[in-house]
Amino acid sequence: MDQPLLGRxxxxxxxxxxxxxxxxxxxxLSWLPGYKLKWLKMDLLAGLTVGLTTVPxxxxxxxVAGLPVQYGLYSxxxxxxxxxxxxxxxxxxLGPTAIMSLLCFSVVGGQxxxxxxxxxxxxxxxxxxxxxxxxxxxxFISFPVIKGFTCAAAxxxxxxxVKNILGLQGIPQEFFLEVYYTFYKIPxxxxxxxxxxxxxxxxxxxxxxxxxxxxSDNAPYSSCSRVARKLVWTVATMRNSLVVLAASxxxxxxxxxxxxxxxxxxxxxxxxxxxxxxxxxDTTANGTVVSFGEIVEGFGGGLAVIPFMGLxxxxxxxxxxxxxxDYRIDANxxxxxxxxxxxxxxxxxxxxxxxxxxxxxVNSQTGVCTPAGGIVTSVIxxxxxxxxxxxxxxxxxxxxxxxxxxxxxPMVDYQVVAKMWRIRKLDLLPFFVTFLMSFWQVQYGxxxxxxxxxxxxxxxxxxxxxxxxxxxxxxxxxxxxxSFPATEYLSHVIHTQALQASPPRSVVLDCHHVxxxxxxxxxxxxxxxxxxxxxxxxxxxxxxQPSVLEVLLAADLQGLRYTDSVEAALQVESETxxxxxxxxxxxxxxxxxxxxx
Numbered sequence: 001m002d003q004p005l006l007g008r009x010x011x012x013x014x015x016x017x018x019x020x021x022x023x024x025x026x027x028x029l030s031w032l033p034g035y036k037l038k039w040l041k042m043d044l045l046a047g048l049t050v051g052l053t054t055v056p057x058x059x060x061x062x063x064v065a066g067l068p069v070q071y072g073l074y075s076x077x078x079x080x081x082x083x084x085x086x087x088x089x090x091x092x093x094l095g096p097t098a099i100m101s102l103l104c105f106s107v108v109g110g111q112x113x114x115x116x117x118x119x120x121x122x123x124x125x126x127x128x129x130x131x132x133x134x135x136x137x138x139x140f141i142s143f144p145v146i147k148g149f150t151c152a153a154a155x156x157x158x159x160x161x162v163k164n165i166l167g168l169q170g171i172p173q174e175f176f177l178e179v180y181y182t183f184y185k186i187p188x189x190x191x192x193x194x195x196x197x198x199x200x201x202x203x204x205x206x207x208x209x210x211x212x213x214x215x216s217d218n219a220p221y222s223s224c225s226r227v228a229r230k231l232v233w234t235v236a237t238m239r240n241s242l243v244v245l246a247a248s249x250x251x252x253x254x255x256x257x258x259x260x261x262x263x264x265x266x267x268x269x270x271x272x273x274x275x276x277x278x279x280x281x282d283t284t285a286n287g288t289v290v291s292f293g294e295i296v297e298g299f300g301g302g303l304a305v306i307p308f309m310g311l312x313x314x315x316x317x318x319x320x321x322x323x324x325x326d327y328r329i330d331a332n333x334x335x336x337x338x339x340x341x342x343x344x345x346x347x348x349x350x351x352x353x354x355x356x357x358x359x360x361x362v363n364s365q366t367g368v369c370t371p372a373g374g375i376v377t378s379v380i381x382x383x384x385x386x387x388x389x390x391x392x393x394x395x396x397x398x399x400x401x402x403x404x405x406x407x408x409x410p411m412v413d414y415q416v417v418a419k420m421w422r423i424r425k426l427d428l429l430p431f432f433v434t435f436l437m438s439f440w441q442v443q444y445g446x447x448x449x450x451x452x453x454x455x456x457x458x459x460x461x462x463x464x465x466x467x468x469x470x471x472x473x474x475x476x477x478x479x480x481x482x483s484f485p486a487t488e489y490l491s492h493v494i495h496t497q498a499l500q501a502s503p504p505r506s507v508v509l510d511c512h513h514v515x516x517x518x519x520x521x522x523x524x525x526x527x528x529x530x531x532x533x534x535x536x537x538x539x540x541x542x543x544x545q546p547s548v549l550e551v552l553l554a555a556d557l558q559g560l561r562y563t564d565s566v567e568a569a570l571q572v573e574s575e576t577x578x579x580x581x582x583x584x585x586x587x588x589x590x591x592x593x594x595x596x597x
Contacts, residue, residue: 047376066110080378107302123342130335148434167193192261197398211236247399314355484520
């Protein structure tokens, strides 16, 4: 399963019917033949539990994406089927998440057809990245950027639901205007929504604390205590479904008596979505047809940000639970699974999805044994679409808002600021750039944070730390690699510390940290060697890596000298013994720079 995907393509070309090749592309074949009956019970239980968590969350996240609530369910079932075939983690569940919903809204502005097309394009990008093994690009999104984005997203999503808790209408979607008008319209709040929303919040928080207070199951308990603990755990795990169900019953009861005191979801499209290609054009309210190219142009940077964030979120979750449960995942296969899920999801009116940390945690804690648990979850969602859509009419928006707020609250990790301040204060710069810019536009926050992190990375490459020590001869130790952005800085330090000194000084350049050099560095070194020769002093290289020495020998630098150690170079300099010159020497031969006999 660790075999590269492109390697699989080559292997398939040699033996396209190989069973091992087929297993590499379809990981389900590695566990399905050995599937045990006792696993079925755990997979059914986990799939049912996650399904009852998924339904209310999917409805709520559709609200975050600005889409009709049924689109959350449309997006929640394809991942279970695809991931069972292509996924390499037994725990991960794919579906709508708070962050992806927010990103989707920021790009498509609540237009369903464009959200579905966005899913197709994101899936294609992710699948191509998997096939070309471009997953390493995710490494350029640093931890401070991720944390800055998730904290800002949690604040944006959470505050965006306050209007639904208060039952307010006509609130703008832009964050700063949303904050202003939410406070401005507080006098218009509906008492029914406020009371119900706060009750739902309180109940969800209470059940969460009850679950966390259970502790470990390994301690000795009586049979009655075990049953009670299991009951509490089950109720707390299904808290989202139970709270939404109870709130819907309350809303239905009041509505039946003619008292419309709650803001409810309203009419939804019944039944399963049609299986059809996503629309490639759109029509505005005034009848203007928007072409495919114009839609893609309108997506802008979001078309780069959303696939990356989807991959980053899902792979981080998969790695975390793989480490926790002692198994390994194939990162490129995970990319492929997410990409295919988004591609196929676009044919059933889904918007972009990724791995869900909360539902994956529930899946793992319930004791899922294989990815087959995702099939059960998907069936639960499909049954809800087929038979329960009319009942969703009475779901109060305040209850969905409570579910969302409780889901995103843990994402506000305020402790990380103190940790970064204590460990490396400079990391707070990309964190705050991402955090603050995300309130303007989510994708701009991520791009801004990546740009700042990239600039910091490039600065460290262009300005490597150079440790100077005086042993009569100036010793310069490069504490990091040496590449073309650093050549000017190295030349400047050598000129100011040695060549422009009075009198000029010889230099020993300790290169044991340098693992590679390029043509720009060679050109600069050739000029420096000429400058040292003109001033009748020496530039000596010590502790060269074999790969670096090979490049220097191939460059045929005039006056190049090197030793195996700094001590050998200092010894030769102190005795004014001539170094063995490499000019015109047979390439690859051993050069003795020790003391002359």
